[in-house]
Amino acid sequence: MIKFFKNLLKLIKEKDPAIHRNIEIILYPFFKVYIYYKIAHFLYLHKCFFLARYFSEVAKKRTGIEIHPGAVIGKDFFIDHGTGVVIGETTIIKDNVMLYHGVTLGGTGKEKNKRHPTIENNVTIGAGALILGNITIGTNSIIGAGAIVLRDVPPNSTIVGVYK
Amino acid sequence: MIKFFKNLLKLIKEKDPAIHRNIEIILYPFFKVYIYYKIAHFLYLHKCFFLARYFSEVAKKRTGIEIHPGAVIGKDFFIDHGTGVVIGETTIIKDNVMLYHGVTLGGTGKEKNKRHPTIENNVTIGAGALILGNITIGTNSIIGAGAIVLRDVPPNSTIVGVYK
Amino acid sequence: MIKFFKNLLKLIKEKDPAIHRNIEIILYPFFKVYIYYKIAHFLYLHKCFFLARYFSEVAKKRTGIEIHPGAVIGKDFFIDHGTGVVIGETTIIKDNVMLYHGVTLGGTGKEKNKRHPTIENNVTIGAGALILGNITIGTNSIIGAGAIVLRDVPPNSTIVGVYK
Numbered sequence: 001m002i003k004f005f006k007n008l009l010k011l012i013k014e015k016d017p018a019i020h021r022n023i024e025i026i027l028y029p030f031f032k033v034y035i036y037y038k039i040a041h042f043l044y045l046h047k048c049f050f051l052a053r054y055f056s057e058v059a060k061k062r063t064g065i066e067i068h069p070g071a072v073i074g075k076d077f078f079i080d081h082g083t084g085v086v087i088g089e090t091t092i093i094k095d096n097v098m099l100y101h102g103v104t105l106g107g108t109g110k111e112k113n114k115r116h117p118t119i120e121n122n123v124t125i126g127a128g129a130l131i132l133g134n135i136t137i138g139t140n141s142i143i144g145a146g147a148i149v150l151r152d153v154p155p156n157s158t159i160v161g162v163y164k
Numbered sequence: 165m166i167k168f169f170k171n172l173l174k175l176i177k178e179k180d181p182a183i184h185r186n187i188e189i190i191l192y193p194f195f196k197v198y199i200y201y202k203i204a205h206f207l208y209l210h211k212c213f214f215l216a217r218y219f220s221e222v223a224k225k226r227t228g229i230e231i232h233p234g235a236v237i238g239k240d241f242f243i244d245h246g247t248g249v250v251i252g253e254t255t256i257i258k259d260n261v262m263l264y265h266g267v268t269l270g271g272t273g274k275e276k277n278k279r280h281p282t283i284e285n286n287v288t289i290g291a292g293a294l295i296l297g298n299i300t301i302g303t304n305s306i307i308g309a310g311a312i313v314l315r316d317v318p319p320n321s322t323i324v325g326v327y328k
Numbered sequence: 329m330i331k332f333f334k335n336l337l338k339l340i341k342e343k344d345p346a347i348h349r350n351i352e353i354i355l356y357p358f359f360k361v362y363i364y365y366k367i368a369h370f371l372y373l374h375k376c377f378f379l380a381r382y383f384s385e386v387a388k389k390r391t392g393i394e395i396h397p398g399a400v401i402g403k404d405f406f407i408d409h410g411t412g413v414v415i416g417e418t419t420i421i422k423d424n425v426m427l428y429h430g431v432t433l434g435g436t437g438k439e440k441n442k443r444h445p446t447i448e449n450n451v452t453i454g455a456g457a458l459i460l461g462n463i464t465i466g467t468n469s470i471i472g473a474g475a476i477v478l479r480d481v482p483p484n485s486t487i488v489g490v491y492k
Contacts, residue, residue: 017417017435017440017443018396018398018416018417020377020378020381021377021378023378024377024378024381027378027381027385029385029388049184049185049188050184050185050187050188050191053188053191054191057191057193060193060228060247061226061227062389063389064228064247064388064411064412066247066265068182070182081394081414083228083247083248083388083392083394083411083412084228084247084248084265084266084411084412084430086245086247086265086291088182089181089182100434101394101412101414101432102248102266102292102412102430102432104265104266104291104309106264106291106309107181109288112181115181124437127414127432127434127458127460128292128430128432128456128458130291130292130309130310132291132309144476145432145434145458145460145476146310146458146474146476146490148308148309148310160490160492161490162310162324162325164324213348213349213352214348214349214351214352214355217348217352217355218355221355221357224357224392224411225390225391228392228411230409230411230429232346247392247411247412248392248411248412248429248430250409250411250429250455252346253345253346266412266430266456268429268430268455268456268473270428270455271345273452276345279345292456294454294455294473294474296454296455296473310474312472312473312474326488326489328488
């Protein structure tokens with residue numbers, strides 16, 4: 001648990017230059033939402049769907065960040081600011097991924113089962129970007145703020161504007 | 165009242181594949197905001213403007229969805245996720261309309277009286293789309309995620325990107 | 329203090345045609361967030377960084393508007409609706425600026441020290457616009473809804489779409 005706090009603190013200090021005091025991490029919406037997500041995801045895996053969803057809704061009300069309990073999230077994940085972030089049920093996020101506020105990892109409404117994106121290692125996604133459908137964002141890619149991504153992105157790409 | 169719940173449940177099950185248990189509907193932000201909207205709209209029609217606005221602000225604080233009490237909304241309306249949705253005072257929404265999170269049905273700041281959009285039957289509006297001004301979105305149209313719409317959309321259209 | 333209320337009321341009546349009763353101003357998210365910001369900014373200037381951040385987070389939870397306590401804001405500032413607004417630490421906002429909901433005055437992640445925008449007098453920024461980096465938006469400019477601005481904007485400009 002202490003290790004988790006230490007890791008998160010290290011991560012936030014690396015990624016957000018606006019932090020002045022270590023204790024500020026307890027004010028980060030991501031700090032709260034991540035703890036709720038851990039509980040909700042555990043409940044989801046044990047098929048307590050209602051309770052899982054309840055925790056994710058409480059987290060959303062407190063932080064503006066909506067992570068469906070079914071989403072699978074790797075190590076060193078971080079969301080800055082966070083209001084308006086929506087992460088769908090079948091999303092897979094690998095290691096060292098960073099999102100800004102307003103990012104949607106959502107569906108197109110046309111797919112069944114795996115209908116949300118897969119985000120590979122070391123990806124950064126800018127504010128307000130929309131990543132929709134069962135697509136893969138390749139390793140080390142950067143998705144610019146406000147981008148709309150509707151198909152697979154190869155590794156090491158930088159995407160701006162509409163990509164379909 | 166029970167009919168209302170049943171209808172809403174049917175609607176959500178149709179439109180959101182992420183629902184696992186019926187009871188989850190009470191966690192949907194839309195479920196809450198819609199009840200508040202009904203009260204606020206009733207008060208607005210009876211010229212209790214302050215109280216109407218109060219209910220809509222409480223709803224917004226709880227759900228992230230802001231529906232002005234003056235907006236007129238038809239049957240089978242549904243908002244998925246919802247954070248960041250803003251629906252202006254003179255908006256008219258007809259039947260079977262679906263919005264995703266981050267949609268704005270707003271004004272351009274240049275018009276008086278009817279200054280917000282009219283949405284016809286069976287329209288779907290994707291995440292983060294901005295529909296601005298006293299324009300009409302025609303029947304059966306689909307507005308893509310992140311689209312910016314500033315003029316009338318004919319029926320049966322699919323709109324992506326900027327449309328002005 | 330009474331003068332502050334009077335000014336704000338005059339401002340809101342000028343800028344938002346949806347207000348019906350004067351007393352409605354106490355329901356405006358901006359009314360709340362602005363009071364919190366004043367306290368947070370005072371604390372920030374006196375290097376009480378944790379407490380400053382705490383107040384700005386409380387304000388964000390109550391209104392959906394995130395103003396970093398370090399931001400410098402001039403007279404006659406107004407934010408309509410507000411959910412999803414993010415204003416970064418080194419942002420400078422001069423007089424008579426208006427923002428709509430979903431506006432980001434943020435960083436690109438590449439700059440140090442002054443890494444957020446400067447907004448000159450009489451600027452209006454539409455819903456969902458992203459203004460990123462240490463750039464200046466010139467006097468009397470209008471930034472359209474959903475615009476993405478990544479470089480300096482000369483005075484008296486109207487910007488739509490991506491500007492980089």
